[in-house]
Amino acid sequence: MPALIEIERLTKRFGSFTAVDDVSFTVDRGEVVGFLGPNGAGKSTTMKMLAGFVTPSAGTARVCGHDVTDEPVAVKRCLGYLPEGAPTYPEMTVAGFLGFVARVRGYRGGEARDRVARAMRLTALEGVRLQPIETLSKGFKRRVGLAQALLHDPPALVMDEPTDGLDPNQKHEVRELIRSMAPEKAIVISTHILEEVAAVCTRAVIIARGRVVVDATPRALEAPGMTLDEVFRELTLGPGGAREPELAATEAA
Numbered sequence: 001m002p003a004l005i006e007i008e009r010l011t012k013r014f015g016s017f018t019a020v021d022d023v024s025f026t027v028d029r030g031e032v033v034g035f036l037g038p039n040g041a042g043k044s045t046t047m048k049m050l051a052g053f054v055t056p057s058a059g060t061a062r063v064c065g066h067d068v069t070d071e072p073v074a075v076k077r078c079l080g081y082l083p084e085g086a087p088t089y090p091e092m093t094v095a096g097f098l099g100f101v102a103r104v105r106g107y108r109g110g111e112a113r114d115r116v117a118r119a120m121r122l123t124a125l126e127g128v129r130l131q132p133i134e135t136l137s138k139g140f141k142r143r144v145g146l147a148q149a150l151l152h153d154p155p156a157l158v159m160d161e162p163t164d165g166l167d168p169n170q171k172h173e174v175r176e177l178i179r180s181m182a183p184e185k186a187i188v189i190s191t192h193i194l195e196e197v198a199a200v201c202t203r204a205v206i207i208a209r210g211r212v213v214v215d216a217t218p219r220a221l222e223a224p225g226m227t228l229d230e231v232f233r234e235l236t237l238g239p240g241g242a243r244e245p246e247l248a249a250t251e252a253a
């Protein structure tokens, strides 16, 4: 059976600048892949292509067997996506926003209420359910983003820095949540926190300058007597290790 997430020679060019360059990897049910790389390496762009927000320039990606370009609606049904910064509608209450997401996803009546209640329970949002999102702390806003990604209980989850902005307790809770969901799902998380990889990931894919430089278990990475931190620096530093396109054409993402 094919993996739930399949990325095959995926490439994204913005003008003459190649942000994602021939990236391939797969994620099976039960795997949590930590997607690592320095700023500007191409992590968010890869995730946006998986979620259908950016069109690939070349290559393909499939989620639950559906092609991200040819079958975008089918992909969205089986994918939960937490974008960077977790954009929401700030003036809506938590319950109002999640109810709206439930309706967009096609749930009505009791089922919609149950889905919203479950998503709020998983992300511990019940206490702020009637609060406008703009009045929440950064960590709680992030959890609202997480709740909308989990609402339809998708088999594939792609999360762009899920613990960004959370305090240590909240980080722990989100990692526990990811761990508890892992057996049933294929999960990709991007992160800059290397300890997170050891804590929740079964595999690490390191990307630099748009290209995959490592795809291995966290344990295999540490094996040659180096910490993950040292391995990361060695693989991603160097000419152009962290980069921004100087004259790259922009494209609305």
Ligand SMILES: Nc1ncnc2c1ncn2[C@@H]1O[C@H](COP(=O)(O)OP(=O)(O)OP(=O)(O)O)[C@@H](O)[C@H]1O
Pocket: 014, 019, 037, 038, 039, 040, 041, 042, 043, 044, 045, 046, 243, 244, 245, 248, 249, 250, 251, 252, 253
């Ligand atoms: N819409 C766009 N137009 C032009 N260049 C873009 C666009 N989106 C991203 N880029 C460039 O592509 C490169 C990869 O960006 P991306 O956001 O994918 O990196 P990242 O690995 O997620 O970085 P970070 O860790 O800082 O979030 C960067 O150099 C970025 O400036």
